[in-house]
Amino acid sequence: MLKMIHPDQALDLVLAHAAPLPAETVPLDDAIGRVAAEPIAADRDYPPFHRAMMDGVAVYLSDAGQWVQLVGEVAAGGQWRAALAPGTAVEIMTGAPAPAGAEAVVPREDLTREGDRVRLPDELRGQQNIAPRASAVAAGQPIIQPGDPLSALAVGVLASVGRDAVRAVRRPRLRIISTGSELVDVAREPGAAQIRDSNAPMLAAFARALGLTGVATGRAADTPDALRDALDQARDAELLVLIGGVSAGRYDLVPQALAEAGVELIFHKVTQKPGKPLLFGRRQGQLVFGLPGNPLSCHFCFHRYVAPAARALAGRRASPPGGAARLTHPWRIKGSRIVFQLGRVEPGADGHELTLLRNADSADLFNTHRANCIARLKPAPGQWEPGARIDFEWLAGEV
């Protein structure tokens, strides 16, 4: 019998078993949201030449305050073949290479023009409006490290240096199995004592918001044979989530079925509300979660334990962004467990404001589905008062 553990210890144990998966090569247009698995170096200097940052004229500093002769023009993509001579100026466009010898680019609006001569301002700064060659990065320097998130900006970096494919950490495959004899499929009409399976579609949608592909869902009846078959067929996924049947009741066959399938139990039961019966184990390279079947418990355990495991396996930072927000109303906590409550965080006059969403029972998605965060509330004598600072995490898909 394992001891009930604290939610933070539970998360630590999950993450201790969620090392990044091996790398694969992906095309650039599938790189976003992944994590680099190879170092990338600059293929040449950036900027690759002394680059004009404004439309204007390229000149010598010694010509400040003088009239100079316009001798030609260089557009972006073009090049001025000769060296710039003192007393002359070359018109230059943003993004074009400055002519050899040019010491400044003077913006068009700072010039007085007469025919093919322009008068320069009295004051010029060296390198003004010129981005010197290699000032961002020099050829050969590392620009992306293994472990760097491949943000849109990083995709821009990869494109800059000519990479149309990149080695990235593989994303985990996820298999979701709902158990429970009271469940019917979404498209079926439930009998009087039955309900539709809302958990598998909900978690599949959650996984999609996390950027996971290759998510498979299925259902197993509450019998040892059905569970054994389902566990056998789910060996290929790095993440296996079973929903329901995980408490200590007479029909809670999941812990026994997992043991018989060779799953090493790591913890079972966490001092949290909801989600107390949460189970975590592994077999070979597979992380196995047993989630309670109550939809709010199921959603919470996926947010707090499965999603961080999925992110960590994909090489990403495990936990989603969060913050602290001021409670807009009183809230009473019963019992001694840490409570995680769905809520809405909105910008307020003095930082974020948090409104917790009251659920009728632990199956009540109906009054909570507008949540954009999960708040963490310690048990408090009396109640949490309006204005109290409460920690929260954003739900997936909010950014």
Place this chain on the structure above:
Amino acid sequence: MLKMIHPDQALDLVLAHAAPLPAETVPLDDAIGRVAAEPIAADRDYPPFHRAMMDGVAVYLSDAGQWVQLVGEVAAGGQWRAALAPGTAVEIMTGAPAPAGAEAVVPREDLTREGDRVRLPDELRGQQNIAPRASAVAAGQPIIQPGDPLSALAVGVLASVGRDAVRAVRRPRLRIISTGSELVDVAREPGAAQIRDSNAPMLAAFARALGLTGVATGRAADTPDALRDALDQARDAELLVLIGGVSAGRYDLVPQALAEAGVELIFHKVTQKPGKPLLFGRRQGQLVFGLPGNPLSCHFCFHRYVAPAARALAGRRASPPGGAARLTHPWRIKGSRIVFQLGRVEPGADGHELTLLRNADSADLFNTHRANCIARLKPAPGQWEPGARIDFEWLAGEV
């Protein structure tokens, strides 16, 4: 000649033209991240019966402190056909309907058992561990409203009430066109004065992080003919983004080409850094953005103007979540424009801490690609000091 406008006015103007698109019917597994376009009502009561919330026995309150006879068992999915008689108890599993007449469910751990009799605790509360029928929502009540985000929780709601498809706001199609004679494709080796086009792949990746599908990218040379053809071919997209050629320079042909293509100009130039040359217009149902070609300007304008337009067209809240964070280091602002700077926000001891990422020039993705936010800095006399509270927005894909 239009007046240069404030960045907040610019965003207001964009959003004033970005009403939600018409609805389409999507399968439930493609609903996540969309917004509902129809009201959904509960198909029956939830819970649909008086539902046991724990494993235990269903009893009368008047039997508190008594020994009662176990007369059978009801599992989840099953039903107890007779009414419960006083002096008796029915074993019941979590999720099962309570027998008619049952007033409380007593958890197994609170019972003393001898053979087929159990002793109940001295104190029982009415309805304890029973979720009464319709306590979450009654049949026919509205549960999802048009405009509600289809979160994972909302997908669970839809599955509960038997909806395997839903009317949702359509997502905009996005067409991205890079202009600039200095640009070559990612897979090509650039000449000495050329650079690879990093903007189109970067923005396509950004769009993907926003959940947009149907993103097309292309390139047009800096000639009136090429621009006209590109604009002609891009009529089907609700969002059209042209990159480059948008300043007032001699080779900046985009404003003229847009005018000739029938695009009504709404604003051109914004008092912001980066992204001053930003242009916004529309033709029929299409919103048209002219973004500066400098990669950091381009990325910023997409984050602050195009992404909110895309979200608003899809019926979502326009702006991403953000907050305020304490600056970890001093930062000097030159000039009088509002500055938007890439940075990293991390949790600190007293809320979020913000480290701004210094870029060498406005093309420098290399030193900024690890950013997870964009901070907004007002011009300040002197400099922003460590500890100053700075507003930020999360970059797409961070949650």
